[in-house]
Amino acid sequence: MKKFLFVCFIFFSVLVNGQNGWTLDSCISYAKKNNPSIKLQLLSAELAKISLMHNKMSFLPDVFAGASHSYNYGQTVDRYTNNFASDRVQSNNFYVGANVVLFNGFNLINSYKKGKLDAEIAVLDAKQTTDDISLSIATAYLQILYALEMKNNAQKQLELTLMQVEKNKKMFAVGAISEGNLLTIEAQAASEESQLVNAENQYDMANLTLAQMLDIEDVSSFRISEPEINELDTASFLLVDPKSVFEYAEKNHYGLIAEEYRVQAAEKSLNIARASRYPTLSLSGSIGTGYSGAARRLKDITPSGIDTVGFTSGSPSEFVMMPSFVYNYENTPFKDQINENVNKSIGLQLNIPIFSRFNTNTAIKQAKINLKMAEINYQQKRMNLQKTVQQAYFDASAAYKKYLAAKKQVLALQQAFKYTEHRFDLGLTTPLDYNDAKNKLSVANSDMLQSKYDFIFRTKILDYYRGKELKL
Template structure:
């Protein structure tokens, strides 16, 4: 039993350790964000609400059926249902009814409402697509920022390793009298500055990792990390297309235009729905009702033994009383519950026509209001097209500029590398001082960092152009 417990503990520890050591790829981060990001989830709720709205519209086209039952007690001075006399009593009554109704014609408002609900759901789908694209780009940008910070730290570490080696070489040259001691102090100062920058670079890595984890909805910041992978340049062939080709493709594929078009159609449907209020409404109804009571019922009649006669008038002229038999009802127990329901049931059915005549111009004003909304939606569609053109043109220009900047950064980095190698050779033989060597080293380090920054900036911007060109977010290559 102890061995079994030890094995279970070991397995749990191993699984926990492996979970803590998981490193996320960019594809995994994007897919996880699309499933768990809070903004995506909120947009998915809008899609659920649109689906509910659609079911509401469908429900308006089918008959309504409602049942009602009531059992009540009435205590006090009430009229007897059997004798008609006011008496103090407690009466129990039960009634039930079932009503069905169906709208036969309402100016096509229910039908148009269904079409609007379908369009509203489609617009919500477009909004979800746009949100997913935005989140995917945001995740990619955050991921590449982490990767840049990590590789920047590697550059700093590599340069620091060179500095450490130079300290030993400088110490030997100082001991040999080739270099002054001031050069050794300069190199040591460079070492201290590099260590400080490495600490700052490590902090930047943690900050960027936390930012990425929050975008994904992950709270375990301490154990979150990404795969250290050198992403290549993919998709630059997209720039072989002209910017106008990309713009036309974006107008066909991008969700921004589809959302604006859907909003325009929704506004047009609102006009049709409001115009339906001008038309008469014809509906059919059917009602079945029944009732039951706990009061005694009349089972016969008899002469009142206590007062067998009653005066009903006088003979004209003689004023002689006219008497008649005093007949009173004989009460018995109420009929059984279901017998009363069967006897007392009834049906009500028919048609109802409502014709709008004058309603304070409410219908007319609503139609006019919705027509204004149509014009507004048309302007918003045109504005969305203009904004998309500007955004695509900006993204295309940025991508081309980023590629040229990346190529220039590579050339600069290569030139500074050769310059640094030359400065190193001169410093090793005492032909240059430590300050000039440190400056050459800093320039080389800066060009390496700039090359990294330009690379990841270009990768991100080319992915923006690919999205505008209609490539699905899950098909982007990194």
């Protein structure tokens, strides 16, 4: 009786804990926010967006500015006075320039288009990773439900056997059955108690697996909710056409679309490699000014007297006189030089590739191979997707047929067990016959549960490829 009460207590505790557990939707939502693989893929998508913006900005010109402050010693030609300077001369230069590529074999355009494809691929990869993890979580979730039903089935079997043990003890006490019969039923109870422990371990292991998938630290308290799955959704499954499922998946499966974009990106990479054969035409312009410490200007003129510069021809000759002046110079001010020394330039630069040590040819050959590999990967991904859909449909169909057969078998064995149990209670059959009927029913229940959850899992795969949300 104590064993029976203990088993009932365990069963009741599990039911209470299950009412406030994790739902499938909460598990998937938690994984989307916290799974490291999903986070990494989202960061990769952000990097791809940044690279795309970089490619987009490559169409703009390069604008640069500069300044210098220097001192020249020794004899040198001053760039602003064109005079020789032998003393220390201070000079300053200021400039602003720009350079823009006008044509480079459409390299910039193809790089931008490839960057756009790469950004789309990164987003699709993140979505595909999310879907893959969601499907894995759904699988682990169903495994817990299956393990729970197996545990509950083992508990019920043990409860029935413990009740028989109590009945047989009373019958043995009054001499209605032999000690051998009592020992046989007690051995059956011990065996089923061991089976219950194994079922509990499988249930705990299934919970641990899902908790670890979610990276939950307190795995000991992790429990899922227990949705009631009484009748299978066979109506929608019977309407499923694997061909239409694949046609939908071919257009909407993130992984396959990403592979298609990778083919297009490889084509752009080939165009980029071919662009190296074309000349590059660039437009550049600049404006600058400067200051030189050697630059001087006339400050003022001071009369210094009268000088004789010659004499006239004739008789008598007369001296030719002219006033003399002192010319005073000063350093040209910084502000004036900056305004006066402005220089501007504009030009076109044409760069024609002639020989690049076969680097361009090598890059083109590599790009062609990468394109072929991308095309093969796409075809392989498409075939694998088609096989997966076909396999999921036929597995679901087989599981459904197996479930119907197992359900029919369980109904028949339940009737047979009731009949055997009634005869056993009357002492008209042996414990071996009772245990045999009971074990057959237990095995049939296990087969039915296995086929039931196998069918649910396969239909969820089909629902996923049909674009339906993963729900129970």
